[in-house]
Amino acid sequence: MMKRIAVLIVCSLPVGALAAELKKTFEVASVKPSAPPGGSAGMVRMMMGSRFGPGTADPTRWACDNCPVSMLLTQAYNLKRFQITGPAWMDNERFDIAARVAEGATKDDLRLMQKSLLEERFGLKARLELKEMQVMELVVAKNGPKFKESTTTPADPSRPLAMGGGPQQMKMGADGFPDLPKDRTMTFVMNGNAKHQAVAEDMTQFVAFLSAQLDKPVTDSTGLTAKYDYTVTYAAIAGRGPGGGGGGGGGPMMMMRMTRGPGPGGPGGPGAGPGGGDHSPIEGVDVEAAPPLQKAVQDQLGLRLEAKKGMADMLFIDQLEKVPTEN
Numbered sequence: 091m092m093k094r095i096a097v098l099i100v101c102s103l104p105v106g107a108l109a110a111e112l113k114k115t116f117e118v119a120s121v122k123p124s125a126p127p128g129g130s131a132g133m134v135r136m137m138m139g140s141r142f143g144p145g146t147a148d149p150t151r152w153a154c155d156n157c158p159v160s161m162l163l164t165q166a167y168n169l170k171r172f173q174i175t176g177p178a179w180m181d182n183e184r185f186d187i188a189a190r191v192a193e194g195a196t197k198d199d200l201r202l203m204q205k206s207l208l209e210e211r212f213g214l215k216a217r218l219e220l221k222e223m224q225v226m227e228l229v230v231a232k233n234g235p236k237f238k239e240s241t242t243t244p245a246d247p248s249r250p251l252a253m254g255g256g257p258q259q260m261k262m263g264a265d266g267f268p269d270l271p272k273d274r275t276m277t278f279v280m281n282g283n284a285k286h287q288a289v290a291e292d293m294t295q296f297v298a299f300l301s302a303q304l305d306k307p308v309t310d311s312t313g314l315t316a317k318y319d320y321t322v323t324y325a326a327i328a329g330r331g332p333g334g335g336g337g338g339g340g341g342p343m344m345m346m347r348m349t350r351g352p353g354p355g356g357p358g359g360p361g362a363g364p365g366g367g368d369h370s371p372i373e374g375v376d377v378e379a380a381p382p383l384q385k386a387v388q389d390q391l392g393l394r395l396e397a398k399k400g401m402a403d404m405l406f407i408d409q410l411e412k413v414p415t416e417n
Contacts, residue, residue: 113202113206114195114199114202114203114206115203115206115207116152116190116203116206116207118189118190119187119207119211119417120189121186121187121207121211121414121417122187122417123183123184124155124156124184124185140152140161140165141154141155144191144195144196144199145197147246149191149195150190150191150192150193150195151188151189151191152187152188152189152190152191152200152203153187153188154186154187155186155187157184157186158181158182158185159180159183159208159410160174160176160181162187162208163176163405165201165204166201166205166207167201167218167403167405168201169403169405170298170301171305172302172305172306173402173403173404173405174404174405174407175404175405175406176216176405176406176407176410177410180410183412185414189203189207210415211414211415212410212411212414213409214407214410215407215409215410216405216407216408217405217408218403218404218406219404220401220402220403221401221402221403221404222399222401223306223307223399223400223401223402224306224398224399225306225308225397225400225402226300226301226306226307226308226397226398227311227395227397227398228293228296228297228300228308228309228311228312228387228393228395229311229312229393229394229395229396230314230394231392231393231394234392235312235391235392235393236390236392237318237319238318238319239316239317240290240291240316240317240319241319242272242273242289242290244273244274244275244290245273245289265285265323266280266281266283266378267283267285267323268280270287272289273289274287274289275291275295277299279326282325282326282380283323283324283325283326283379283380284323284324284325284327285321285322286299286321286324287320287321288319288320289319290318291318292314292315292317292318293310293312293314293315294310297309297310300383300387300395303327303383304383304395307400308395309400312393321390322383322386322387322390323380323386323390324380324381324386324387325380325382325383326380327383
């Protein structure tokens with residue numbers, strides 16, 4: 091009687107080979123320093139997150155205009171700015187990045203390409219570690235949410251929005267803010283207050299926004315699963331941009347900030363870019379101070395933020411070059 095012998099063949103790959111399999115790069119990528127902004131009094135400063143890419147109408151193209159390296163890091167690692175420890179310049183030095191994405195690439199592939207870009211062009215070396223910290227849980231308040239499901243078709247976020255001139259050239263609302271386009275998610279900072287308008291967004295996107303504003307992880311326990319339109323007005327938080335440029339699933343977002351012309355930090359005042367800018371009232375404009383963000387969320391939206399302890403990823407930058415390698 092013939093016996094059958096089963097032979098198990100095990101093939102092993104070195105760690106380096108496995109890493110090479112996971113590595114993805116852009117087909118072509120251009121990285122150039124952004125042009126300095128203008129400095130006319132009363133101008134509107136505009137900052138956009140990345141545009142195009144997988145999941146959009148233009149999946150084989152990706153761009154990030156006026157993009158600080160910190161924004162690129164948040165997108166590549168799916169983190170918020172407070173989760174990244176690195177040199178201060180990465181918030182101020184900005185670049186225009188345009189890249190070609192391979193057909194069929196996914197959003198996860200795009201993040202791997204962004205990581206490769208950081209490693210190859212900026213010499214990035216970094217490590218992820220877990221850290222215990224205070225986290226916030228978003229829940230529905232006693233009387234329920236004060237907003238309804240969206241019936242709005244949002245504008246294509248890759249389409250630029252042109253709004254020039256100062257406040258005297260823009261139609262102003264009773265709340266002290268210019269009337270914003272009804273089909274775009276935007277955050278407008280003016281006169282010491284901030285107005286966040288969400289269009290057809292879900293709670294995942296809202297907690298990503300809250301996390302970036304509060305410098306804390308925020309989790310969603312509302313049980314709300316649809317897309318909604320809502321607006322919340324709150325006291326502007328110094329040093330906060332719109333939402334981490336899309337890191338953490340925040341999606342494309344536009345932030346507009348009204349400035350008062352040149353200041354100590356150059357045109358538009360100190361740190362007029364993402365996370366910076368002048369939050370003080372404009373002279374001659376009398377606007378009532380808005381409440382802190384957590385109170386505004388409860389009073390205006392019918393949601394509540396509760397503090398607790400939790401763990402979060404932290405990215406520690408060991409090496410990052412200020413001047414990228416040439417194209």
